[in-house]
Amino acid sequence: MELTPERLPAQLAAEPLRPAYLIAGPEPLRVLEAADAVRARAKEAGYAEREVFDADGRDFDWNSLDATFRAPSLFASQRLIEVRLPTAKPGKEGAQVIAGYCADPQPDIVLLVTGGEWSRQHGGKWSDAIGKLGHVVVANPVRPHELPGWIEARLRSRGLRADRDAVQRLAERVEGNLLAAAQEIDKLALLADGQPLDAARMEALVADAARYDVFRLVDAALNGQPAQVSRMLAGLRAEGQAVFALMGMIVMELQRVAALARVQERGGNLAAEFKAQRVWDSKQAVYRRALQRHPASRWQRLVAEAGRVDRIAKGRFRIGEESDDAWQVLERLLLTVAEPKAAALLAS
The missing domain is CATH 3.40.50.300 (P-loop containing nucleotide triphosphate hydrolases)
Structure with a gap:
């Protein structure tokens, strides 16, 4: 059944x-x-x-x-x-x-x-x-038109009441990321004090960073969502974030995927490598989708490119290295992670 x-x-x-x-x-x-x-x-x-x-x-x-x-x-x-x-x-x-x-x-x-x-x-x-x-x-993905219903049902299961506008506001915030929605709803259960939620109260209780933090930026890239990557980067830039503050997480994640790609390419035990890299079961599907898009050599090149972005963001250039706009080279990097056809951007 x-x-x-x-x-x-x-x-x-x-x-x-x-x-x-x-x-x-x-x-x-x-x-x-x-x-x-x-x-x-x-x-x-x-x-x-x-x-x-x-x-x-x-x-x-x-x-x-x-x-x-x-x-x-x-x-x-x-x-x-x-x-x-x-x-x-x-x-x-x-x-x-x-x-x-x-x-x-x-x-x-x-x-x-x-x-x-x-x-x-x-x-x-x-x-x-x-x-x-x-x-x-x-467990199919929740489609965009189904997301408000999913959020409303989960709010009810946590003893929360929200009007249609509040539910829609939360749906727009999480942009299809169910894990992010679940985390926000768990926080709302602690903060709402049993009171009904309208759009204004939802806006006040849900952190502005819910849409544009670096964790979700990396997830969007690994999930193969180039349009979402560009939107999130624009949001982070508008909020006054600094590129160098994002690079630690981005470099770490790319190094992790590169290590997984090397094991996969040689036919090794990928499950053991997931454990070694401390990748939770709930996140493994994200990495597997990413691994299908690039060979191990490309992932290693992406790690090197991330290092270049980090140097540009910090104003530390090597001989012959151009002082490109850090946001622009970061976008090229993450678009390539999300979409193999964008690899040509790395050389531009």
Whole structure:
């Protein structure tokens, strides 16, 4: 049975745990919260042991997962077994193992499979088997016209009341970023004192930086949103921000993606590198989308270009280096991160 992430908690409350769940899609917050709902329900039902398998890369041992399905628990009678499939593609061997479990599920196991992407091309006999046995939850992005409704529902779930203009104002602030919207709503729950929110009060309570901070600027670039990058940079510049104050975060993020790209290019364990780089599960889909746009050599060049932007912003030029406008070269850099066709701008 296929569900939306928002319908899953009610379904979990209305029935015993199913033997298997698949939660996948490109919206990290919806995937994370749906998976958290399954974990909480499993804990409530006495599934005290949790085993996590990061099935990322060609070197993942699917036999170890198959053996876990068959082996008795050492610590608890009931187990939650999680399989993290960032690409939502288990491959032939993985599909066979998952489908095999679904054909003969163990009474003391709940299988939770999560993925960072989903489309018709991702599914197969393995996902159909999970759907027949349990639930498939698809976490699609919230479309622009759906965002006010999503925000209003989340406000209500936090005990907040807001009129249409206030909801629209918040939707405009977060520009489709559900994680940012969730964070703002959590802050509003603390600040609103139970009072209804109109547009003026929403404006006063939501920080002006919600739209144009450096974290969301980097996310827009990594997510491949060049128009949003340009808007955010214009907003930061209008607010009087200094380029050099932004560069520490930008350089760090580009170095992180470059390291991931090197591991991916040589066929290494990307899941292990995510852990080494301290990338949260909820953010991994963002980096994976970015990695698809440039080869490792290009990412290394982008890191070098970020260093040049930083020097220009601080007035520290190398011999032969031009004193370009720091905002202009930063925009060229981030547009290239977001859109490979913009790479020609780096040489201009």
